[in-house]
Amino acid sequence: MSNVNTSVQEALTVLKNAREQARKGGDNGGGGDHTGGHEPPGGNGVEARVAKLESDVEYIKRDVGEIAHSIKVIQGDVGVLKTQSAVLIERTDTIKSDMVTKAQLAMYAAGTLVAIVAGTWWIVQQYLAPILVGLSKLPTT
Numbered sequence: 001m002s003n004v005n006t007s008v009q010e011a012l013t014v015l016k017n018a019r020e021q022a023r024k025g026g027d028n029g030g031g032g033d034h035t036g037g038h039e040p041p042g043g044n045g046v047e048a049r050v051a052k053l054e055s056d057v058e059y060i061k062r063d064v065g066e067i068a069h070s071i072k073v074i075q076g077d078v079g080v081l082k083t084q085s086a087v088l089i090e091r092t093d094t095i096k097s098d099m100v101t102k103a104q105l106a107m108y109a110a111g112t113l114v115a116i117v118a119g120t121w122w123i124v125q126q127y128l129a130p131i132l133v134g135l136s137k138l139p140t141t
Helices: 002-023 046-098 102-136
Strands: none
Touching: 002 046
């Protein structure tokens, strides 16, 4: 990717230089590199530089195509992640609403304890009290 950045920077430099030269008068300026109107101004291998720019543009197009493909793949992955996170949120909401809280457990335990104590007390009153009363009426020797 740094090669692309370097190539783009070089292309911009060449274009900037060409623009400055056109402002100065292009091929008919005061400089000594006139071509007589048949060749592009600038000399010094302008054709080679243009060919390099065209080659660089092809690489840039290829790289942009690869980036576009990668973005499409990432978009698909993001869509899948959104769906999966929605499912997880729904599941956790269901779990929260179905869970018993500590306060509810404490109330259930207290209710159970009261029922056990009350049942035990009833048994004592119904069965043990008459036995104790009967034992107290026995003659003592």
